[in-house]
Amino acid sequence: MKNVKILHLPQLFVFVQACFAQADFAPYFYDNGPYSDNGNLALFSLSEDTPVGTQIYCLNGTDPERQEVMYGLSFDPGSKEYFRVDPKSGNITLVEELDREKQDSIDVLVSITDGRSKVIERVTIFVMDANDEKPEFQNMPAIINVLETTVSGSSIYSVEALDRDTGSGGSVTYYLQNPQSTLFAINRHSGVLRIRAGETLDYEKTKTHFVTVIVKDGGGTFNGKEQFLSSSATLTVNVIDAQDTPPSFMGTPYFGYVYEVSSPGSEIFTVVAKDGDVGNPNPISYSFDDGDDGVFSINRTSGHITLLTFPMYLKREIFNIKVRASEVGPEGRLMDYGVATVVIRVVDLNNNPPTFYGEKGPQSMFELTMYEHPAEGEILRGLKITVNDSDQGANAKFNLRLIGPGRMLRVVPQTVLNEAQVTILVEDSAAMDYEKHHFLTYKLLAVEIDTPERFSATADIVIHLLDTNDNAPKFSSEYYIARIPENSPGGSNVVSVTATDPDSGPWGEVKYTIYGSGAELFLIQPSSGIIYTQPWASLDAEVRSKYNFYVKAEDTEGKYSLAEVFVTVLDLNDHPPAFNDNFLEKTMVIGAPVKIEAVDDDAEVPNNVIQYAIMKAEPDNNIFDINADTGEIVLKSYIKSMAIIQNITKQSDFTWSLVVQARDRGQPSFSTTAVIKIDITEATQLNGGPLGSFIMQSRNKPLQILGMLAGVISLMVVVTVIISTATFMRNKKSNRILPNRRVRRRQRKQNNWNFKNPFKTPEAPGERFRVEEEEREPEVTVENVNYNNNVSTVVRQWPPPPCAPSLPPPPPPYVPGERQWAVPTISATVAPRPKKKPAITGQDIMNKALVSELKMRLEQKRIQRHQ
Numbered sequence: 001m002k003n004v005k006i007l008h009l010p011q012l013f014v015f016v017q018a019c020f021a022q023a024d025f026a027p028y029f030y031d032n033g034p035y036s037d038n039g040n041l042a043l044f045s046l047s048e049d050t051p052v053g054t055q056i057y058c059l060n061g062t063d064p065e066r067q068e069v070m071y072g073l074s075f076d077p078g079s080k081e082y083f084r085v086d087p088k089s090g091n092i093t094l095v096e097e098l099d100r101e102k103q104d105s106i107d108v109l110v111s112i113t114d115g116r117s118k119v120i121e122r123v124t125i126f127v128m129d130a131n132d133e134k135p136e137f138q139n140m141p142a143i144i145n146v147l148e149t150t151v152s153g154s155s156i157y158s159v160e161a162l163d164r165d166t167g168s169g170g171s172v173t174y175y176l177q178n179p180q181s182t183l184f185a186i187n188r189h190s191g192v193l194r195i196r197a198g199e200t201l202d203y204e205k206t207k208t209h210f211v212t213v214i215v216k217d218g219g220g221t222f223n224g225k226e227q228f229l230s231s232s233a234t235l236t237v238n239v240i241d242a243q244d245t246p247p248s249f250m251g252t253p254y255f256g257y258v259y260e261v262s263s264p265g266s267e268i269f270t271v272v273a274k275d276g277d278v279g280n281p282n283p284i285s286y287s288f289d290d291g292d293d294g295v296f297s298i299n300r301t302s303g304h305i306t307l308l309t310f311p312m313y314l315k316r317e318i319f320n321i322k323v324r325a326s327e328v329g330p331e332g333r334l335m336d337y338g339v340a341t342v343v344i345r346v347v348d349l350n351n352n353p354p355t356f357y358g359e360k361g362p363q364s365m366f367e368l369t370m371y372e373h374p375a376e377g378e379i380l381r382g383l384k385i386t387v388n389d390s391d392q393g394a395n396a397k398f399n400l401r402l403i404g405p406g407r408m409l410r411v412v413p414q415t416v417l418n419e420a421q422v423t424i425l426v427e428d429s430a431a432m433d434y435e436k437h438h439f440l441t442y443k444l445l446a447v448e449i450d451t452p453e454r455f456s457a458t459a460d461i462v463i464h465l466l467d468t469n470d471n472a473p474k475f476s477s478e479y480y481i482a483r484i485p486e487n488s489p490g491g492s493n494v495v496s497v498t499a500t501d502p503d504s505g506p507w508g509e510v511k512y513t514i515y516g517s518g519a520e521l522f523l524i525q526p527s528s529g530i531i532y533t534q535p536w537a538s539l540d541a542e543v544r545s546k547y548n549f550y551v552k553a554e555d556t557e558g559k560y561s562l563a564e565v566f567v568t569v570l571d572l573n574d575h576p577p578a579f580n581d582n583f584l585e586k587t588m589v590i591g592a593p594v595k596i597e598a599v600d601d602d603a604e605v606p607n608n609v610i611q612y613a614i615m616k617a618e619p620d621n622n623i624f625d626i627n628a629d630t631g632e633i634v635l636k637s638y639i640k641s642m643a644i645i646q647n648i649t650k651q652s653d654f655t656w657s658l659v660v661q662a663r664d665r666g667q668p669s670f671s672t673t674a675v676i677k678i679d680i681t682e683a684t685q686l687n688g689g690p691l692g693s694f695i696m697q698s699r700n701k702p703l704q705i706l707g708m709l710a711g712v713i714s715l716m717v718v719v720t721v722i723i724s725t726a727t728f729m730r731n732k733k734s735n736r737i738l739p740n741r742r743v744r745r746r747q748r749k750q751n752n753w754n755f756k757n758p759f760k761t762p763e764a765p766g767e768r769f770r771v772e773e774e775e776r777e778p779e780v781t782v783e784n785v786n787y788n789n790n791v792s793t794v795v796r797q798w799p800p801p802p803c804a805p806s807l808p809p810p811p812p813p814y815v816p817g818e819r820q821w822a823v824p825t826i827s828a829t830v831a832p833r834p835k836k837k838p839a840i841t842g843q844d845i846m847n848k849a850l851v852s853e854l855k856m857r858l859e860q861k862r863i864q865r866h867q
Helices: 009-019 642-649 689-697 702-733 842-866
Strands: 045-047 055-059 070-074 083-085 091-094 105-113 118-128 142-147 155-158 172-176 184-186 192-195 208-217 220-222 225-227 230-240 254-259 267-270 284-290 296-298 304-307 318-328 334-347 355-358 365-371 385-388 397-403 409-412 415-417 419-426 439-448 456-466 479-485 493-496 511-515 522-524 530-533 546-554 560-570 583-589 610-618 624-626 632-635 655-664 671-681 779-782 794-797 828-831
Touching (some): 070 083, 184 208, 254 267, 355 456, 397 409, 479 493, 493 560, 522 546, 583 632, 610 624, 642 671
Parallel strands (some): 254 334, 365 456, 479 560, 583 671
Antiparallel strands (some): 055 091, 083 091, 155 192, 184 192, 208 230, 296 304, 318 334, 385 419, 409 419, 493 530, 522 530, 610 655, 655 671, 779 794, 779 828
């Protein structure tokens, strides 16, 4: 029996598998049909708008021997690789964009292998169309020529467009842009462009038409949304002119003049006419129809009108001559014609230009001296100007204009006939500023209105301005910002202000003064504007770091302006950090930090930013860590109990002395040190059930404990009120009359408290603690025993807590010379109201017992250490 080997089931399977290792069958794909998303990709189709990165298919196959299979995917050499496959899962992902119009099918080699055998299949993936192609014009844009006599409704062009998409996305429909405002119409299906019914082309109105044709496809899906695509192109239609318009005169109406010095043969006027058919114009022939009286002639080819006699023999002052312009046909025959009227006027010769006169005759320059900013509308009476034109009638009519800087002055009258007195008025008083212009120069211009010569004359007007005190001093800035170190001596320069007064002479002199609530420590030099500190001033950023006051710039006549000055006293590192006491005593519970705090009286960072460090610790340096920013001292992370500390120090005393340094970050840096005496103790696990656990977990959250106690008391009060109300209502309904009697209660027997001490049973447990009752409001004193001594105690008003039982144990005896120890795990003491004692429940007694047990244990440890 010892030589028999029993094969268990897994070993038997391996054995059988080894026996059939020679019979290896190739893996194969599942053929799930063309509409499946897994299998061998047979007859699989894919839309061309599929986003890159989409998982499009999952290769799915198996191996007869149930071996793990791996999938592969490849393409023919030189082909673009559109897909990528995950060898294990068979998931196929699209990695290149598809375009059916470029390639509508993709050949792919898919493979499946079990590590021994590999099966490869060639499959074709069909790319399905999406509406992603715009229709494209085949014969546009184009330019065509159409005769203006083409009949309405005639076809003039056939537009062709092609959309490479299939289905409805490949069908096209033609439209015209703004069809209501064009002379043309298009067949929506064939694209044939015609002249709209009832419309004709007119070369004389419009020589060229621009027709915008829009072609739109039938719509289709793209990226899962219905989409219609369109294109537009412009067809330029040039209209060919036909001979159907008579000649027309250019530049009408026509006016000509005959002057007194004109001689026979003088050219008076020239008329110009053109054939209305400008595309193929005919020559023009000119002739008189009426009104020439035989004293004028016209050149048939050029249209020049000439005088045939001397002006003195003319019998009329105005001649209205009808001139005909006729087209000359190819055979020389006169065809269509047009008629225009030429008005010729006989006028006197204009041979006298306008002339300006002063007090002593003709004058071309006038000067005046005056103060700046005269009243608007004031007349410049120092200018005595007269203008005259010696001609008569229309030849003596002219306009006056004043040309110069801005619109400060205005001339009246503006139109003169023969002669007038010229008056210059002030229009813009503010612009006549001495600081901008010491003198003003104007041109007074007289120009004839209705004469062909348009004679003119000019005169210079020079105005010298005198200054007045019209400007107040102006500061270079509305406010000034200055910075000065706090240790600057008295008389130090702070900032220089600048104000300028553009007035001249004494009016431009500026005097500076300062005033305001922040100006008492500063002075200003009246002439230079330099602000400096008082000789006795001592700036201290810790006392006050910001000053602002006003500076006043005033000229000799009292005109002034103000600016505000902001002075910042820059803080220097002139205060070292300081502890409230250089010797501090702390009690540390294992797992809880002890915080110390120093204060730096500097005003700004980094001068008042303090970093803490432990310089020395006795009896061992490697037991504490300190947070450099907050000053929290904690035990090393590996110290979890008092036993570890005792193993490190080999001493029974758990009191450490630390030298802690507080250093600021200023330049130069200051530091100070303090000695911290730390007594280490261990938290006590109370046997108080859930309440005890809650107190231990919340020992660093005194408000949470008090809140829980207040909630319990409130619940008890509510229950008592409800029960009392229900009793009262029941008695009221039953109409009972209760006797008025006085109930005297027996005094409750006072029981001594016995506490289970895990360390030692006290000799007189009934005398261990005592609760003194005083006539005062309840007060809750919250004290964090591991917090810095610099932080003051927080006192809050709180609802009355449960009263302690009668005759509690007395407090432990006081040992002279020893400091009072604080309870490390309890952060509040409760002083009850003596008058109204609420009912004491079992839960309240338990709370009192837990607190008292903690106090008792700590006091016993302290007494044992000093025995």
